[in-house]
Amino acid sequence: METILSITNLNKIYNKYVHAVNNVSLEIHKGNVYGILGPNGSGKSTTLGIVLNVVNKTSGEYSWFGGAVETHEALKKVGAIIERPNFYPYMTAKQNLELVCKIKNIDYSKVQEKLALVGLVEREDSKFSTFSLGMKQRLAIASALLNDPEILILDEPTNGLDPQGIHQIRDIIRLIASQGTTILLASHLLDEVEKVCSHVLVLQKGKILYSGTVDGMTANEGYFELQSDDNETLKTVMSSHPAIEKVVFEEGKVLVYLKSPLEASALNRFLFEKNIFLNHLVKRKTSLEDQFLELTKNK
Amino acid sequence: MKRLLSIELQKIWLSKSSRILTISYFFLLSFIALIASIKFNIGSFQLHIAEQGIFNFPYIWHFNTYIAAILKFFLAIVIVSMMSNEYSYGTLKQNLIDGMSKQEFVLSKFLTVVVFAFASTIFVFIMSLILGYSFSSYTEFSIVFSDLEYLLAYFIKLVGFFSLCLFLGILVKKSAFAIGFLFVWNILESIVKGILSFKVFPEGKSAENILQFFPLESMSNLIVEPFSRLSVVKNIQTAIGGAGNGKDYDVHLTSLLIVLAWTVIFMLMSYKLLKKRDL
Numbered sequence: 001m002e003t004i005l006s007i008t009n010l011n012k013i014y015n016k017y018v019h020a021v022n023n024v025s026l027e028i029h030k031g032n033v034y035g036i037l038g039p040n041g042s043g044k045s046t047t048l049g050i051v052l053n054v055v056n057k058t059s060g061e062y063s064w065f066g067g068a069v070e071t072h073e074a075l076k077k078v079g080a081i082i083e084r085p086n087f088y089p090y091m092t093a094k095q096n097l098e099l100v101c102k103i104k105n106i107d108y109s110k111v112q113e114k115l116a117l118v119g120l121v122e123r124e125d126s127k128f129s130t131f132s133l134g135m136k137q138r139l140a141i142a143s144a145l146l147n148d149p150e151i152l153i154l155d156e157p158t159n160g161l162d163p164q165g166i167h168q169i170r171d172i173i174r175l176i177a178s179q180g181t182t183i184l185l186a187s188h189l190l191d192e193v194e195k196v197c198s199h200v201l202v203l204q205k206g207k208i209l210y211s212g213t214v215d216g217m218t219a220n221e222g223y224f225e226l227q228s229d230d231n232e233t234l235k236t237v238m239s240s241h242p243a244i245e246k247v248v249f250e251e252g253k254v255l256v257y258l259k260s261p262l263e264a265s266a267l268n269r270f271l272f273e274k275n276i277f278l279n280h281l282v283k284r285k286t287s288l289e290d291q292f293l294e295l296t297k298n299k
Numbered sequence: 300m301k302r303l304l305s306i307e308l309q310k311i312w313l314s315k316s317s318r319i320l321t322i323s324y325f326f327l328l329s330f331i332a333l334i335a336s337i338k339f340n341i342g343s344f345q346l347h348i349a350e351q352g353i354f355n356f357p358y359i360w361h362f363n364t365y366i367a368a369i370l371k372f373f374l375a376i377v378i379v380s381m382m383s384n385e386y387s388y389g390t391l392k393q394n395l396i397d398g399m400s401k402q403e404f405v406l407s408k409f410l411t412v413v414v415f416a417f418a419s420t421i422f423v424f425i426m427s428l429i430l431g432y433s434f435s436s437y438t439e440f441s442i443v444f445s446d447l448e449y450l451l452a453y454f455i456k457l458v459g460f461f462s463l464c465l466f467l468g469i470l471v472k473k474s475a476f477a478i479g480f481l482f483v484w485n486i487l488e489s490i491v492k493g494i495l496s497f498k499v500f501p502e503g504k505s506a507e508n509i510l511q512f513f514p515l516e517s518m519s520n521l522i523v524e525p526f527s528r529l530s531v532v533k534n535i536q537t538a539i540g541g542a543g544n545g546k547d548y549d550v551h552l553t554s555l556l557i558v559l560a561w562t563v564i565f566m567l568m569s570y571k572l573l574k575k576r577d578l
Contacts, residue, residue: 014577049577049578053396054395054396054577054578055577055578056574056575056577070400072395072398072401072403073398074398075396075397075398076397076398078396080396082393084389086388086389086390086393087388087390087393088310088314088390090313090315091313095309095313098309099306099309102302102305102306102309103306103394103397103398104398105398
């Protein structure tokens with residue numbers, strides 16, 4: 001698989017004692033959608049800032065497209081939006097995009113197409129300063145897509161938007177992802193990452209806690225929610241089953257966590273043989289949110 | 300290079316305030332011609348400035364470049380704000396993310412500075428030529444095109460001064476503070492100048508020798524004030540009983556080199572600063 005970005009042992013220390021990025025390594029391969037998860041201040045933006053040439057690294061290496069070109073040349077093939085949309089307020093949407101074309105050294109032919117993609121054609125001659133936050137963010141996406149980039153980097157793209165705005169941005173991201181563009185999405189919104197990403201990187205205090213596929217992160221064995229007329233007996237019986245890790249009571253239900261695979265039908269038959277009849281049986285997968293909270297707990 | 304310039308000029312030209320300031324700068328430059336119409340009435344004696352030889356070739360090169368250089372503050376505001384705005388809009392960050400290198404960024408600003416200085420020089424050249432041919436007592440080719448080093452000095456002076464503005468814009472990040480800083484710098488240089496010439500080295504030329512290396516002082520040394528060179532003023536001086544002031548009005552190579560050196564220093568420091576900073 002073609003590597004787009006590789007980061008090895010990256011470190012960033014602000015003011016000699018704030019260790020914002022701590023020994024982060026990762027590889028971005030073509031065609032995947034990556035999510036970087038982490039609470040606020042976990043080093044997501046700093047990591048992106050370093051590879052985007054706006055923050056200086058303290059140590060470690062990173063290379064774009066196998067390291068064949070200099071960072072600023074590589075960035076011409078990258079589309080990136082960082083935190084908030086930055087444009088010249090006195091220029092119109094179109095003029096701003098044309099300026100980006102000049103910087104990326106491409107002609108203006110894509111300007112109209114990208115404005116149409118984000119639904120800003122009718123506002124192309126309005127000044128940027130007159131735009132709402134949602135429109136500004138969409139213009140930023142249009143700008144990032146101008147050169148049909150190999151990879152699109154989005155840092156908190158839905159921050160501060162209203163529900164419609166969030167929905168529009170997500171639709172655009174999904175559309176772009178479906179066209180095979182590699183995407184790197186930093187966010188603290190878990191459902192956002194779960195909905196669009198195939199791979200995930202969990203950061204906390206600058207350290208990587210998890211790196212792999214989203215499925216891999218949520219694909220532990222899951223748990224059962226059970227209820228019967230006699231929950232006490234149910235609990236004792238369940239604890240004796242070899243596939244069970246632990247059994248807990250919660251809100252009148254018995255939650256059964258597994259350590260090895262167990263089908264709902266097998267569990268049902270097992271309890272039936274023990275003369276226990278269930279009122280309620282649901283098998284649930286651990287959500288990304290649960291996993292994330294589990295990972296970042298007590299660290 | 301053309302790409303960098305077109306990026307920068309778009310940024311300046313589309314901004315209304317920068318555009319208005321730039322236009323009024325060139326508009327005001329052309330007002331030097333108005334000096335031609337100044338007339339004094341001292342009792343029955345009428346003094347017509349244009350007839351006192353200020354528009355005589357080659358003196359006009361000296362006079363006009365000196366006057367024109369005073370107006371450089373208008374462009375200084377444009378240049379300081381074109382730099383500090385990049386910080387306040389966050390567009391410096393965005394430009395770098397879009398694939399501009401920090402070197403290109405500084406270079407594009409510097410090229411704009413050179414273009415502004417060059418345009419001013421051409422403007423002053425043409426205007427002086429027209430004024431000169433209208434009022435000068437001498438219009439022989441060899442006289443008209445002598446002393447053109449004042450134009451070179453003017454050009455270098457502007458490039459040096461604008462580079463300083465650019466550096467302050469990057470250093471301070473806010474246009475109002477950067478311009479304030481420029482004034483503070485100016486005052487500090489004057490204070491040091493005063494201390495050096497009246498307290499530390501009251502005699503001899505040591506103070507002057509040290510002062511010529513100060514950035515603003517070196518820029519003002521490029522073109523010495525032209526007024527005391529005017530024949531009217533000289534006549535008055537002799538009438539009062541002074542024996543001429545023996546002042547040296549020429550453009551010196553050393554002052555050109557000092558200002559060029561400062562230009563290089565300011566641009567390198569701007570680049571280093573940009574490189575070191577986390578945005």
